Amino acid sequence: MIASEILADAFFNEGKYVQAFPAFGVERRGAPVVAFTRVSDEEVRERCQIYEPDHLIVLDAVLIDTVNITEGLKKGGWIVINTNRPVENGELMGNYHIATVDANQIALRHNLGSRAAPIVNTAIIGAFSGATKLVSLDAVKQAIDGFVPLKKEENMQAAEDAFNAVKIIS
């Protein structure tokens, strides 16, 4: 959820119209959660969930095997995945642009969260920026500065590290 807000704020910093929201439900730490960001050159009028996203960010690679992550995803879009393993799924690689980053390790290096629950929101958005170039690193760091209440420097550095470390697979 926080990642979707930071992403929206980053695009806003570049003059876009934005909207960000969670898949509306009861939130529990550790449960799979979906959040959405809409970005447009014009005012965003649709006020409903997103069923056919252009791009996808996966904060936990476990979800690739447990959830149909590409449901509705438009072919040719980006999938940015937080993982330390290689992605060998031929179907994913054939239909989408895949990028990976070890956001857990980057987050821990900057003391964001714990080993059991690293906080990867800022790193993954840095990786999204690095892979897709849809939004600049400066805009992402500016969003983190405004949005994150604690450890601003660490979070901005995590985003920058992930921006540089993200691997483009396909």
Next chain:
Amino acid sequence: MKKVIMGNHAVSYGVRASEAKVISAYPITPQTHVVELLSEMCANGEIDAKFIKVESEHSAMAACVGAAAAGSRTFTATSSQGLLLMHEMLHWAVGARLPIVLANINRAVGPPWSIWTDQNDSLSQRDVGWLQIYCESNQETQDTIPQAFKVAEELQMPVMIVMDAFFLSHTFEIVDILEAQEVRKFLPPYHPDIKIDINDPHSFGNLASPEHYMELRYMIQEAMEKAVGLIKKVDGEFQKQFGRGYGLIHPYRCADAEIILVTSGTVASTARAVIDEMRDEGVKIGALKVRVFRPFPFEEIFEVLSRAKKVAVIDRNISFGGHGIFFQEIKSALYGRTDVPILGYIAGLGGRDITPGVIRQIAEQAITDKNPHRYINWIGVKT
């Protein structure tokens, strides 16, 4: 300054800019972030207000009644079951003519338990005498708070601002934040002529005999009728100063429309995207958003809808045994003055998504329906 904020916080910023002096609220579910941020603002001195935390929504409204009677600008926020628990005190605020502003986040009523949006909580308070304004964006919600205080204080009537749960309350979007020093020019400090004052004692809320009670009710209706013009005037003043206005209703591409969809809340916004798509396909369609539900702008609505060949009303609510509640009001606005068929659609109850596809389905169904008396069409119900 423009910021990306959630709808709940847009309300809080609107209250901050309006310089409310007393905020009373019940802080637990179904409460939202609205009063969480306000309590922080009270604690850190961003707003010079007394925050009164109470044990129930009934007590929250009771505290607002007391504070407003003592002459303070007073605010509270609630949702669903919380609003229902306030019911008795909502009546009190009207009868005592207290200009309290309340933000209600539209959440479905249980059981079964729900935290998702529909309008039955606020619409079941239709007849208590509160003004009701339904918003579609975070910007509009924030801007409506100072407008509401201004209207409330001039009429001595309470105003409820209503927004969809999640689709607005938890959605982040760009809001041009209002600042108190700017809003003060639009909404000066509140100094009522009559208030509880220990140095000038009077009795309030006393027994009214049949000789007097009816006149007091007449005056409430008079205030409501006056509110139609006043809301428009205040909205115009706001627009002049801040460049943003919202009207009593918002017709979109209705001038030459053969069919008009009537909507409220966030559905109004999504509907406009659908209208543009269908217009591109050559369909003469428009959308009418009803922003102010009480007082109901009968004349303004008649003006727009009487030119159409068909009207379809989308209700995210239902009066069981009757029809959609907006549908009933629209029908009463047109009754006897035009024979345009009005079709009613029930959709999106309990937070079910009203997507562009759902709105298009309603529009297409309404266009082809040959029966002018189909008052209830359930959309997307699994049978």
